[in-house]
Amino acid sequence: xxxxxxxxxxxxxxxxxxxxxxxxxxxxxxxxxxxxxxxxxxxxxxxxxxxxxxxxxxxxxxxxxxxxxxxxxxxxxxxxxxxxxxxxxxxxxxxxxxxxxxxxxxxxxxxxxxxxxxxxxxxxxxxxxxxxxxxxxxxxxxxxxxxxxxxxxxxxxxxxxxxxxxxxxxxxxxxxxxxxxxxxxxxxxxxxxxxxxxxxxxxxxxxxxxxxxxxxxxxxxxxxxx
Amino acid sequence: xxxxxxxxxxxxxxxxxxxxxxxxxxxxxxxxxxxxxxxxxxxxxxxxxxxxxxxxxxxxxxxxxxxxxxxxxxxxxxxxxxxxxxxxxxxxxxxxxxxxxxxxxxxxxxxxxxxxxxxxxxxxxxxxxxxxxxxxxxxxxxxxxxxxxxxxxxxxxxxxxxxxxxxxxxxxxxxxxxxxxxxxxxxxxxxxxxxxxxxxxxxxxxxxxxxxxxxxxxxxxxxxxxxxxxxxxxxxxxxxxxxxxxxxxxxxxxxxxxxxxxxxxxxxxxxxxxxxxxxxxxxxxxxxxxxxxxxxx
Numbered sequence: 001x002x003x004x005x006x007x008x009x010x011x012x013x014x015x016x017x018x019x020x021x022x023x024x025x026x027x028x029x030x031x032x033x034x035x036x037x038x039x040x041x042x043x044x045x046x047x048x049x050x051x052x053x054x055x056x057x058x059x060x061x062x063x064x065x066x067x068x069x070x071x072x073x074x075x076x077x078x079x080x081x082x083x084x085x086x087x088x089x090x091x092x093x094x095x096x097x098x099x100x101x102x103x104x105x106x107x108x109x110x111x112x113x114x115x116x117x118x119x120x121x122x123x124x125x126x127x128x129x130x131x132x133x134x135x136x137x138x139x140x141x142x143x144x145x146x147x148x149x150x151x152x153x154x155x156x157x158x159x160x161x162x163x164x165x166x167x168x169x170x171x172x173x174x175x176x177x178x179x180x181x182x183x184x185x186x187x188x189x190x191x192x193x194x195x196x197x198x199x200x201x202x203x204x205x206x207x208x209x210x211x212x213x214x215x216x217x218x219x220x221x222x223x224x225x226x
Numbered sequence: 227x228x229x230x231x232x233x234x235x236x237x238x239x240x241x242x243x244x245x246x247x248x249x250x251x252x253x254x255x256x257x258x259x260x261x262x263x264x265x266x267x268x269x270x271x272x273x274x275x276x277x278x279x280x281x282x283x284x285x286x287x288x289x290x291x292x293x294x295x296x297x298x299x300x301x302x303x304x305x306x307x308x309x310x311x312x313x314x315x316x317x318x319x320x321x322x323x324x325x326x327x328x329x330x331x332x333x334x335x336x337x338x339x340x341x342x343x344x345x346x347x348x349x350x351x352x353x354x355x356x357x358x359x360x361x362x363x364x365x366x367x368x369x370x371x372x373x374x375x376x377x378x379x380x381x382x383x384x385x386x387x388x389x390x391x392x393x394x395x396x397x398x399x400x401x402x403x404x405x406x407x408x409x410x411x412x413x414x415x416x417x418x419x420x421x422x423x424x425x426x427x428x429x430x431x432x433x434x435x436x437x438x439x440x441x442x443x444x445x446x447x448x449x450x451x452x453x454x455x456x457x458x459x460x461x462x463x464x465x466x467x468x469x470x471x472x473x474x475x476x477x478x479x480x481x482x483x484x485x486x487x488x489x490x491x492x493x494x495x496x497x498x499x500x501x502x503x504x505x506x507x508x509x510x511x512x513x514x515x516x517x518x519x520x521x522x523x
Contacts, residue, residue: 082437083436089429105229106437106443107438110227
């Protein structure tokens, strides 16, 4: 599903965000991407949605070398790779339903598809009852679930979560994690960048450990620290 | 349909939520379009004046009121013998007055001709040349006869044409330069208006790009907003034109003397369409430049 081959990312100031990364993630996997701040987790995520290009090496998503995509093809990559962030990135002037439907509208859907798919995504994250609320009326966990619904409404092959629980309390963090696992069980490949050791240790999933831009550990059923 | 509604709503919001910039750019565009229209009208007027002059008499000799018909026929026959001349027409004083009356019948601005008691217009010989290049020689030969009691004046129309051509050229170049500068200013203002609109909606744009909206859709509301600026600018410019075209036309007519300059029956419609089209292209173009420069990352 995803393959990084000998990928390095060097910024113009000379610092390396990623160095010699070789990584394969199969369809349907659930992967924790751990490491301290600045280890390169976010850069890795940005490569997957082609917000950045590797300096050297190849990033292949769903059989396509993302560096070779024409500008006009990037949107279609992003419809396959959904992403959620620590800061949710919700539109404050739109309701929960509108935030979710927005993704479908701007990708050319309307009518019944728009309504039904939005309802399906909201039901999946358990926010059907809150659909008419505005983001400011929601808790942090609900806002993150709205963001997840917005990503999932596109039925992506991959869901990337970049520190999804960084702003959330432990109880809410668990809710979000359970939801991510459920999404994974429904067939979506899930990649979670986090430095929440407790979660990683409790769930015992594949762990890819980044340190100073290098993969120092890649374990099935791994722990946060070696 | 939902997508179209989204684009139109977003475009209108962009325009209406930043009224100062929107009004400023609309007025700049209107001003530029007015200049454009003025330039086109002037150019078109001069062109048709030149065409008219060129197709008309090339040389005119005005005749003394005291000249005898026999003398006039004599001169006419002599001119007709010149191989460079194709045709000579005698225009009597009455003919000349009749022409002026016909001209004035279509033109209220010339005032009532009927009030003139006597006929102040001279008779003339209108000479068409077979060889246009010879006009100067023929004119010079006839000029030599001025004061002989028959010919009082020789008017060399090619010179008028030359002068008009020079004026047109100067106006064209000057107009294009001014128009070019205005176009630059208008584009600059549109680009900045749209830049602000893009900035105001940067969160929305970020999300659109994350969920996989095409660049075209991301840019569409801004391009429409640019076109809105163009349409409103064109509306203002055309309104000003409609109100001001009367006085301007009569000024132009005075400037061009009594040439019956006709701009053609569809000219005003063409001009309005031209102004609107120009405005739309400029609005959309300016917005595209602005959006493109900000989305390309």
